[in-house]
């Protein structure tokens with residue numbers, strides 16, 4: 001039996017947005033700033049702590065596919081981010097082939113897009129379905145592509161958006177600005193250069209193609225290398241052949257260095273040689289660094305702390321106004337995308353609602369805007385007072401929606 005949708009949203013101020021598979025509130029934050037006064041985020045996992053970081057954002061833990069059309073109809077717009085593991089390029093194909101059946105039995109790596117689309121189309125509410133590049137074949141119609149470089153973020157995070165039920169993709173979207181973006185210095189900070197232990201004595205005695213005593217050079221050419229000639233080296237005596245086999249478990253060595261190692265003729269560098277080699281290495285590194293003032297992109301995503309600090313990643317995504325977890329950041333859509341789409345949808349798709357008269361607006365103190373202005377970078381945060389006002393007639397119509405604990409507990 002389908003679960004009953006007991007969350008009553010009829011009193012929440014409009015425009016109302018329903019956010020499916022909402023995670024830790026990346027896109028939700030943007031939808032709120034972009035003009036939706038109430039955002040209800042639904043997810044199977046508990047993200048309440050991160051999600052409810054702005055007034056007007058409510059988290060509801062539920063299974064998205066159990067939502068009824070009547071529940072969805074109470075919203076002006078729906079944003080859906082079906083889980084993208086099924087399409088993500090961050091999962092190796094070989095792994096996917098090996099484990100897909102097991103994952104799907106655990107509810108992971110399932111393509112939810114068709115079921116979600118059917119559900120949203122049935123509701124009649126304008127919607128957008130967001131997903132990663134790998135899901136493009138499963139999305140329909142004119143897709144919108146957004147990239148972090150369009151919004152000055154330090155992530156690329158390409159995302160694709162399908163619009164439906166009257167919502168349409170914006171036409172004036174800036175192109176990606178990848179030029180002058182670099183991951184150089186961030187990578188350097190993330191993974192310090194490894195100073196190898198160099199051994200080189202004896203190496204300089206041989207030119208390419210010349211073989212150390214006991215070895216014979218054999219020319220190798222590879223189509224992919226053009227005119228370049230490479231060499232491998234075979235033993236000419238049984239003794240050498242046995243030594244090669246013992247050291248490398250193959251009948252040849254791939255370099256003079258390997259040959260000398262077999263002969264025990266390689267010795268470690270002196271401290272002086274090592275230092276010169278390290279200096280050379282460092283200079284090479286620095287040559288590869290971007291020019292000052294170049295935008296640094298956050299290089300890699302992942303759970304491991306070796307892949308960059310959580311704070312850096314959060315800054316790069318523009319998720320600085322609250323404290324999402326690393327996993328939430330990993331799966332988040334940058335707020336800038338939500339904001340961009342919210343303001344587009346509100347100005348083009350949603351029916352304009354009659355403006356309130358000045359008498360009805362007595363709870364909307366313009367000063368409130370200023371109060372939050374700094375913290376939220378000019379975000380429009382009207383409605384906080386309005387939502388809490390129980391005496392105002394108009395608000396009673398729209399409803400008190402401080403979304404307090406008492407109300408939540410009654411859900």
Ligand SMILES: [Zn+2]
Pocket residue numbers: 146147148149156158176177178
């Ligand atoms: Zn891009």
